[in-house]
Amino acid sequence: MNVSLSSWFVILLALLAANLPFINERLFALVPLKSGGQAAVKPVWVRLLELFALYALVGLFAYVLEANIGNTFRQGWEFYAVTGCMFLVLAYPGYVLRYLKKHR
Template sequence: MNVSLFSWIVILLAALAANLPFFNQQLFALVPLKKDAAYIKPLWVRLIELLVLYFVVGLVAHFLEAGIGNIFSQGWEFYAITGCLFLVLAYPGYVLRYLRKKHG
């Protein structure tokens, strides 16, 4: 496949995964935490989900890179930059969950 296509797949996957914890009340959108309808998932659970999803996207990117050819070793700078980028991609979900004014 095309390297450019794989790059776009990783970027779209990262954007979806970064916003996933903020758009639902279940753990990883699969496991219900409480049966109570009024339950709101705490922020610390959302942040742990965000961290786990960062590593999942990283693994997918690693496997896609391995399928293309050579795997390049990365230093701490790479992980610092991609972690910050993942947080920037999570910003729309955070705004909609915590900063949007509720009407009614």
């Protein structure tokens, strides 16, 4: 896989992973949450923890792709601050659909 294709793949994966907590009521889209035998609504703090875990998972996947292409680069706190903010910006459409759009 060349550098350009792997870069676009990571960006697309980040877009999908950032919106995943907001488009369903399951934990990581796999585990149904139940309360008293009925499906429960996922609280905001669970969505944020899921968002953080998916950020780490996408970062790990990107690191593996970078290692397969060539040498990996050391990253400082600035890198994680910028990519974390970018991940939150990519999550904005899912947030709008979940919390800001009126459901009729």
